[in-house]
Amino acid sequence: MFAARPQPMTYRLVASLLEYPDAPLIEAVHELRAMVRSERAFGAEARGKLERFLDYLDSRDLLALQENYVALFDRGRATSLHLFEHVHGESRDRGQAMIDLVQTYEKHGMLLQPGQLPDYLPVFLEYLSILETSEARALLGETVAILQSITQELSRRNSHYAYVTGALLPLAGAGGTDLPEAAHDDDAGKPHDKEHLRALDAAWADEPVQFMGAERPAAVPSLAPVAFHPRRASR
Template sequence: MTRTDTWRPRAWQTQSLLLAYPDETFRRHLPLARRAAAGLPDRAAAPLRTFIEHTEGRPAEDTAADYVATFDHRKRCCPFLTYYAHGDTRRRGIALLRLKRTYAAAGWCLTDEELPDHLAVVLEFAAVVGAHDGGRLLRDHRAGIELLRLALREARSPWSHVLDSVSATLPPLSGDERTAVARLAAEGPPEEQVGLAPFAPPEFMPAPTGGPR
């Protein structure tokens, strides 16, 4: 990715909007997302158009119910990226704090309702800081993104199309990344060692996503 690569931040911002909880604001963003997708390369735009067309044709309450059933009730479809590498362990707490510091260093502050590792939040930040730094942050979580994409595809979730678009903005998986994805798929996220209390404060632990992120 080069510093003049401008379409990727536009794609990440659009993907972030489409991964938000589907409330009234989400519905108003769909026409904006459609216009934004029109200016993207087809490999990133086509999956977004598929998702938008599917969503526009369904009642809002059905989309909201599907979102909760997918992201709240399926651990394999967890939208919190540090969970894939660290589970709910002390190391995840450290990873979350690092993310918050990365955001703060760029002058970007989260609201109390937003967790720093939610994919929609990471994508929005990547869009703000640009293709070079944003791409690097997303590549840091490449294995988790790919595992989420595969889980959504297996569940036949319409949000799998949004993850297909995210994947299209990133380089192909390397050998090490393929190994990490295979390991996570086989073993699942790590578990905390016996006798250790969770490190992460309550505001950093996964919470139901059926509302503002």
């Protein structure tokens, strides 16, 4: 299934690509490109897609990248990178799940920085990077349904970020999904049409999603306004 076993750097690489874009990330594009080319946990096609994502980072000014990121990830649950958004929505259960996840991190010696939320996918991937290989793969496998849902919606919006979340699917033990042939993130954050929103609502209610022992309520709406990630408040 894997070209090679994912190593700690595999998860850290993907985590860095999914972070809110800032100047240090853009300055590291060439270094990240070298890492992608040498990362054998990804197949050749996935590496090519990740290079296209890096081309995107390298071809936009920072403000455009940041605006696209916020429009894509911070204004609807369908593409949220907060895993428990897809499990609990805005219910009270999410708070306890977050506490439990923080405690799990702390047991492994991982302390969050001020403002970090534990269910943020890049943070979760950093956690996987400190686990044993088999444990990390098993835990990532629990997120398959969430990752597939996010990737499918990113692909529908023709976002380059679909290449990044899509690269995680084989690592999580899932098959690939259709990815954009011509990604164009400047349009990815545009509002949904009503018909698509209704379809997402129906899909959201079909099957409960389980992740780390938590189960999503069956009737949580697919899309709802969500707060910006606290770490971005000062940017």
